[in-house]
Amino acid sequence: MKLLISITMINNSRTLALLLTFLILAAIKLPAQVPIVKLSNEFNVPGDGFDKLLQLRNGNTCYLHFGQKSGLEVAMYNRQRELLNHDTLNPQRWNSTDLDNTEIDAIYQINGQPVVFLQQIVKDTPNLYRLVLDPNNGHILKEDKLGELPSIRLRTMYSNNNVASHDCYVEKDTRSDYYAVAFFNGTEIQYGDDPKKRITIQHYSPDHKLINTGYYYMQDSAYNYFSYINMAVQDKSHIYLATVGFNGKRKSGESSSKVVFSVLSPDSVTFSNHVIAYTGNYSQVSGLVKVVPAYKEVRLLIHVPDEKRSGNSGTILNIFTEDGKLRKHPILTNPELSKNVAINLNYKDDYSGIPQNWIINDDGSSTIMWETLSFFKQGNNQISNLHTNMGDAGVAELDTTGREDVTWSLNKYQVVTGVAQPFFQHRRSKSEWVFRNKIAALNLSPYVSYDFINKPDVTFMLFNDYLQYLDSGGADKTKKPLKFADDASFVCYRYLDKRIERLYIFGMPEVSKRYSCILGASDYNEGSHTYATILLTRKGTVKTAALAWIEF
Template sequence: MKYISSLLALILCYTLAVNGQNPTVALSNEFEQPGDGWDKLLQLKNGNTCYLHFSRTTGLEVRMYDRKRVQTSMDTVHSQLWNSSDLENTEIDAIYQINGQPVIFLQQLVKDIPEVFRLVLDENTGKLLKEDKLGELPSVRNRTMFAQNNEASHDCYVEKDQRSDYYAVALFSGTEIQPGENEQRRIFVYHFSPEHQLINTGYFYMQDATFSYFSYIHMAVDGERKVYMATTGFNGKRKSGNAQSKVVFSMLCRDSTAFAHNVIPYSFNYNQVSGLVKVVPAFKEIRLLLHVPSERGSSNSGTLMNIFTEDGKLRKHPVLSYPELSRNVEMNLNYKDNYNGIPQNWIMNNDGSSTLMLENLSYFKQGNNQIMNLHTNMGDAGVAELDTLGKEDATWSLGKYQVITGTCQPFFQHRRSKSEWSFRNKIAALNLSTYVSYDFVNFPDLTFVLFNDYLQYLDTGGGDKTKKPLKFADDANFVCYRYYNKKIERMYLFGQPEVSKRYACMLGASDYNERSRVYATVMLSRIGTNKKAAIAWIQF
């Protein structure tokens, strides 16, 4: 089997390399397909690849691969603080490469108390080097405040500065404020160095008590200097003269323990807001992309780009529109109406330009089970390259149709890229989160869109030409669309699928190294009744 796997890798590399515009593929030796849980790959700075698998039966399994794509170790993490046998009460808040090492941030319910842990692994062996408890939240049995269609966040959030590896951990208490409770100690933000040294602790509150409750939107870290955060502020009861809710943009400096706040004036009564915060050093600016469902309409995308100075003053807040993308889908996907996708990720470039990934999302109910009756149609993909003011420079579109159990929220791709994941109430056969949506890899003259599709032509005896959705992992086939010289080409990187031969990839496990242009993912093959897995390194 090792020989066959290596031979397949060589054949793929040779075949795909004939045309220099095509990607090449290298495969690891095969192993058994991972069971129910969560998977993540990290391409480390030393050239190794770390494969993490959270298993409901064995806990956290770690495989390490060297520069030659050869497995060098396999181990199970034995933690003294985090109970690896209790995945049902575990959430992954983030998995990052920090200081060249895999670092995992976990949350676990211990007697109804959410406790937050940090695990640091060795970059060569994958063994546990260090573990720490970073904090805890009040009991989840306490009632969380919900008012004016906003819910106070009661959770932990982790974000890292990709340029410097400084990071921040925010702990939000969203329970109802009790008489005599210190409101200035309900939300903490810990600012860490790449060596995991605590350099500052910030307390998030408003001195004038404009708002008492906050719903987390996003935060960004600017090296050792600052932490920026966006929230929706609201009150349990409407106060005289105050809006029911507004978006608050806040800043924590290293020499201060209190946040400075800027209440965004136009955001009157905003609720269920999502977004991303990005630092733009070239312009000494901070960008806040907001998606507001209540603002969406026939002529309004509901998505705004807020441009702040680095000291938190709002300069501009244009509403994004997609006329070029709408023309694109009209031409390529036969749309009659404008494209109105939901933001799924937003990548900021050093020069202030950016790439916005969008996806059509619609929701429906099916079945009688209260937990499993909500579903999401994840439809056509749209991508727009934006200039520094949010205007379209280039666009791409792709038709696809996937259905998942549950509701997919905006910025799903961003959360999945850092492995935000809860194991609670997940049914393996219905869990498609790691397979759906898409990935986007772009170069100056060449673009690739990667996703798992349901290939209808593989059905035997079916004459129905109506497009069918991808609903089950066993039906997934990994496809790569190449955009080159104004042409679109569908490619199968692991071989032509057949009725008895399919190849899928775990997009949720994937890791793209921009410097080496290598996309690492977990490939699952099904040939007849034989199911295997392998790590795939795709060189673009």
């Protein structure tokens, strides 16, 4: 904005006051559209392991690093982005030196505290631990073992592309700090097993008190095995659970599997179950459950690979009453997003993406993040021969019925070792992570996909890409996938007033100077519109790291 004013034209104090007010308001509005960056002091680039940031309610930022050699390190930064404390924790129950047998099931801020849920295999038995940390210094306030599962050596049940879940799951209410822990015993039924206690769900209050324990099974024994889809917690009242029910052998005249939607009330220890009739023989189902209090509804978004075909995304929005009765189940299509990619990305065909995250608003409208995924095999190594191409991104705002409203798109091309499942962004945002079989040089998953930030007046999409594709004058026009973190450069696209602009928040990357961000470590504070991440800077052969707070 350019404003040319002659001071000689201002001939009274009232005019001057009005002018100053206008200039102040303009100055306040502009930074809301141009990201402002604050960096911490530099530190050594994190070693192998896992990293996560949490922007706490007291204004501090908690940085967790799980290292193969160092164990669990915690650094706490204050509101001024200064380092307050840095310690290596020494838990008494969870063995922090055995990360190869550890997986992170969730990291949440609960009651203003960083809370870490860890699953560790001890003598072939999965144990689930909870660490509650002090939000002021990162020290351990409370450490508990919440439960365990049967031995991993027992045979897991497979049938018609469905796998009985044998794992622990943790989900938190998005509107409160109540949360639930599910213990899924998916091994083959053993003699003497109690089928009514094979799957247990614990419901906790914000102060980490157990308020209810529920048992999940089919009262009519229609299905013996279940594949976990997702779970949602509604404050202290209800838990909603979506699964695929199936049997080891198909009964004559019956479908091999169906999706089951279940409700646990606060005055009950058993779930009420609702088998979704149209889902016969569904397999490899993934999805998310969301509560919509304004409509007294619960919604389940599922993705079914076998249902994906031309004009059909394979993604279905199921709308239930609070007591679990299905009202309707529209299939999501992407006509507006297909128009968007035709205009902005030169698509000749319709957009065909996989859902990666789904954010629902209090009024029932929502935002769904899509990404094109394709899979291939390369090499003979059984650990690293499976790969996933993570391609162009599409984002759509949906109205309360699931129809598209506003859409965005982004051209990108990344490849990761392993198979990236649908709802990758959701699992990454809650810090699900498995340390086993992680090859450091090939571990690109914390850097790939993208992050999406939407404000009322402006939208941002953040990702890492090759420098040569960010430079419009590059000679190589054949886009190749980003494969290694050291090659990445961070970029931000701003969508404002139907215009797309590329921003280099940390400076223009060059051949000898790169900036990349660990998206998997990031945390967005919607209240302050601040995105906290880990910035990796490479100048020549010198690599450094710093925390970055980006105010949008």
